[in-house]
Each structure stands twice: as C-alpha cells, then as structure tokens.
Amino acid sequence: MNRVQWSRLDAGARAALLARPAEMNAPDVSEQVAAILADVRERGDRAVRDYTQRFDGIVLNEPRVSVADMDEASATLPAALRTAIEEAAARIEAFHRAGMAADYALDTAPGVRCERMLRPIARVGLYVPAGSAPLPSTALMLGIPARLAGCEEVVVCTPPRADGRADPAVLHAARVCGIDRVYRIGGVQAIAAMARGTASVPACDKLFGPGNGWVTEAKRQVSSGAGAVGIDMPAGPSEVLVIADAGANPGFVAADLLSQAEHGPDSQVILLSDDDAMLDAVDAQVRAQLAQLPRAGIARQALACSHLVRVASLDEAFEISNRYAPEHLILALRDARAWLPRVRRAGSVFLGDWAPEALGDYCSGTNHVLPTSGAARYCSGVNVSSFQVAITVQEVSAEGLAQVGPCAAELASAEGLEAHRRAVTLRLEAAA
Ligand SMILES: NC(=O)c1ccc[n+]([C@@H]2O[C@H](COP(=O)([O-])OP(=O)(O)OC[C@H]3O[C@@H](n4cnc5c(N)ncnc54)[C@H](O)[C@@H]3O)[C@@H](O)[C@H]2O)c1
Numbered sequence: 001m002n003r004v005q006w007s008r009l010d011a012g013a014r015a016a017l018l019a020r021p022a023e024m025n026a027p028d029v030s031e032q033v034a035a036i037l038a039d040v041r042e043r044g045d046r047a048v049r050d051y052t053q054r055f056d057g058i059v060l061n062e063p064r065v066s067v068a069d070m071d072e073a074s075a076t077l078p079a080a081l082r083t084a085i086e087e088a089a090a091r092i093e094a095f096h097r098a099g100m101a102a103d104y105a106l107d108t109a110p111g112v113r114c115e116r117m118l119r120p121i122a123r124v125g126l127y128v129p130a131g132s133a134p135l136p137s138t139a140l141m142l143g144i145p146a147r148l149a150g151c152e153e154v155v156v157c158t159p160p161r162a163d164g165r166a167d168p169a170v171l172h173a174a175r176v177c178g179i180d181r182v183y184r185i186g187g188v189q190a191i192a193a194m195a196r197g198t199a200s201v202p203a204c205d206k207l208f209g210p211g212n213g214w215v216t217e218a219k220r221q222v223s224s225g226a227g228a229v230g231i232d233m234p235a236g237p238s239e240v241l242v243i244a245d246a247g248a249n250p251g252f253v254a255a256d257l258l259s260q261a262e263h264g265p266d267s268q269v270i271l272l273s274d275d276d277a278m279l280d281a282v283d284a285q286v287r288a289q290l291a292q293l294p295r296a297g298i299a300r301q302a303l304a305c306s307h308l309v310r311v312a313s314l315d316e317a318f319e320i321s322n323r324y325a326p327e328h329l330i331l332a333l334r335d336a337r338a339w340l341p342r343v344r345r346a347g348s349v350f351l352g353d354w355a356p357e358a359l360g361d362y363c364s365g366t367n368h369v370l371p372t373s374g375a376a377r378y379c380s381g382v383n384v385s386s387f388q389v390a391i392t393v394q395e396v397s398a399e400g401l402a403q404v405g406p407c408a409a410e411l412a413s414a415e416g417l418e419a420h421r422r423a424v425t426l427r428l429e430a431a432a
C-alpha cells in the first residue's frame, strides 16, 4: 500500500489519492458497454448468448433456471450454509421491516387533506454478482426489501459458473426471498436484458444490485436517454475507509482492509491514522495476512491503488473521509460512538473494534448494497423505500379551496400563468 502524509500533499496529489481506480478506466469501459447494450437491444437473446459465451465461456441454451434446478440447489446445499442463509435473512428482514416508511395524511388547512401513499414498483430486476465469487448474500440484500415492499414480479440475473449452472447458494437465497425467476446471465448483457427485455427476460422498471465496473457502467447507461429505467445507485467495486487511533488493533484493521481488497482488483481500501506506529503495524499485518489468503493475487492488485495515510489529527481524518464519502467507514477509535456525529457522508458505518465490516456484508441486518465512487454524498444504501414509489394525494373541499385558493391565484399571477389562476378563481367564484 502507498504510504503518504496528508499535510505534505498538494491539492492535485490529494485529489489523485482520493480518486477511485474504476474512474481512471471509465472511458474504455463506457464505449464497450454502449456497444453491448445496443447489440442486446437489437438482437435480444441471441446477443445475450454470444456475450455469455465470450465473457463467461458458457454456451447458454436455456437462460432461465428451472424449478427442478432450484429444488436441487436447496436440497444439496450443505445444511450449515442453508442455516446461515436463513439466519442472515431473518436479521436482514427484521432491520429492514423496522425502517419501512409509512403512508401518512395531514390537513394543511381546514378542508385541505394531503396524503402520501406508498406503492411497490411492479417489476424489479436484481443483479447478483458472481464473476470472481458468487454472492448469495447479495440475493438476500436485494430480495428481502423487494419482498417487504410488495413488488409483484422480481427477476434475478446472476452469471453462470464454469459448469454453466447458477450458484446453488444464490438460488437458495433467492428462494428464501420468494423469488423463482432466476436467469444465468451476468455482466452488461444481464443489465441490458433486464432493462429492455428479450424474448426470455422481462423488461423491468428498476434495476438493483452491485457489480464490477462493466455492470456499474451498464446500469448508468440504461438509466438515461430514451427508454430509460430506474436504477438503485452506483454500487461498484467495494471500498472501505478506516480511521484508526493509537489504541486500535492493527491485526483487526489489516483484516478489514484485506476483506474489501479481496473483492476485486479495482476495490480500494484506505487507512487514516494520526499515529505512525499504527500505520507501521497495520502495514506489517497486511503483508503477513495477505500471504495466507487464497485471493492474495486479487487483493494485491487492489492494494496497489490503496493508501496508508498519516493525518495530523482525527479532525483531519474526518474531513478527508467526508470528502471521500466511502461506501464503508470503520471507526477503529476509542469511544467510537462519540465521533459518530462527525460522519456526514458514508454508506455504512462500523463502530469500534468489534464491528468488522464483514458483519454488515452478511448478517448484522443492515444492507450491503451501498453507494460507491463518492455517491454516498447524495444517495443511500438499498432499503425498502428503494423498491417503492411515493404517490401524493390531495382532497379539497369548497371550504378548503376558499382557504388556500387565493394563495395559488397570487402565485399563478406572479408566474404569468393565467390558465392556472383561472382554474382556481373559477372555482372560488362558483363556490361563493
Ligand atoms: N457496492 C456494493 O454494494 C457492492 C456489493 C457487493 C459487491 N460489490 C462489487 O461487485 C463486484 C463484483 O464483481 P465480479 O466481477 O466478481 O462479478 P460481476 O457479476 O459484477 O461481473 C461478472 C461479469 O462481468 C462480465 N465481464 C467480465 N469481463 C468482462 C469484459 N472484459 N468486458 C465486459 N464484460 C466483462 C462477465 O459477463 C461476467 O459475467 C466487485 O467489484 C465487488 O467489489 C459491490
């Protein structure tokens, strides 16, 4: 990892340090993604098959996973894994249920009733990554809030394994969420199919889920222009920023950094500390622990664009973190809760030495589909509201119109919109 002292960096070097690896490759990816999206729009399932063969090395005959295959996946999954999926599902459901928004109504003036009613998005497409590792936990993180929201139709796409099948744990997790429409399609071609529809895959109203740089760019592109669909957020390559003080446990901190570095070569991990000895100790621990990881090669690539940063103070660390807006923020601090009010931008926060980010990834109950690339500045992680639309309603009596109509008429005149004004004044006259 690169070791730097923040106070010695000029503005350009600071910006470069906080840039995401994926941002640097964006121009190439964007053209390639646009070409695949256009091809799937044009040739539908045939293009999906071609790209599956090219990028996943699989000849895809029937993309949809059969009920028999789903049954078999559940039946053959090791019991301990089945139990862990179900245990995680229960906690994720409890947390998300508690945070559900409700309908509400308010009289804003006598005779003027305003309401908000929530409705599920009818058909949603969930992307469950499986390029370098299948992520059944992601199926839970998306499928559970979709079910709580009441979405009528839920479609899942996930890349096929080397044997052409979908990962059985992903299938079981989908089933736990009540989902039976799963396709063995990954990457840009999956996003294209769910956004526009093909003969096999229904077109969805909104797409959800994390993915690598190609998937994230594909979601960005299908969310604008003609025929656009909704997307949850940019949820690209994983990131973690750790703020550690002199009392932190360097072994724990190193393990947390590596846990995100092992996701992919374009993951990014950053440690900020006001203590040189802590930075030295974490650096040594990263090297030692790296050697024990099966995915050391991937983690090493991620570490090449990751940083150990000496800050002058913890205040400075929070300034940097709020500027970076990390997907995950770990506060390895004494009395971490006391520092929480300083956090203004982050996807999910982990307080103290006993809350590894991996718990949030799997089973503390919070969602792990979170904004990356600084998107935590303006959006939140997936929750039940992500799967709903809020419709407002107003009911007005003649008395209510008399109360608020003059206000509307005045504003309409100021805007020079005479038809608006008359729509109000005609009624005021009729009611008088
Ligand atoms: N932000 C979040 O909330 C969050 C959560 C979980 C995972 N993640 C991230 O999701 C990502 C998962 O990535 P992954 O690669 O393991 O799986 P993935 O499913 O996102 O991508 C695999 C697909 O990429 C496509 N692909 C591979 N090489 C390509 C190429 N050269 N051109 C075009 N398409 C290509 C293939 O079709 C393949 O099926 C990781 O970066 C991880 O950090 C993020």
Ligand SMILES: N[C@H](CO)Cc1c[nH]c[nH+]1
Residues within 6 Å of the ligand: 135, 137, 138, 237, 238, 239, 260, 327, 361, 368, 369, 370
């Ligand atoms: N850390 C990922 C979110 O960035 C989520 C995940 C799934 N499995 C393991 N981790």
Ligand SMILES: [Zn+2]
Residues within 6 Å of the ligand: 238, 259, 260, 263, 358, 361
């Ligand atoms: Zn993770």
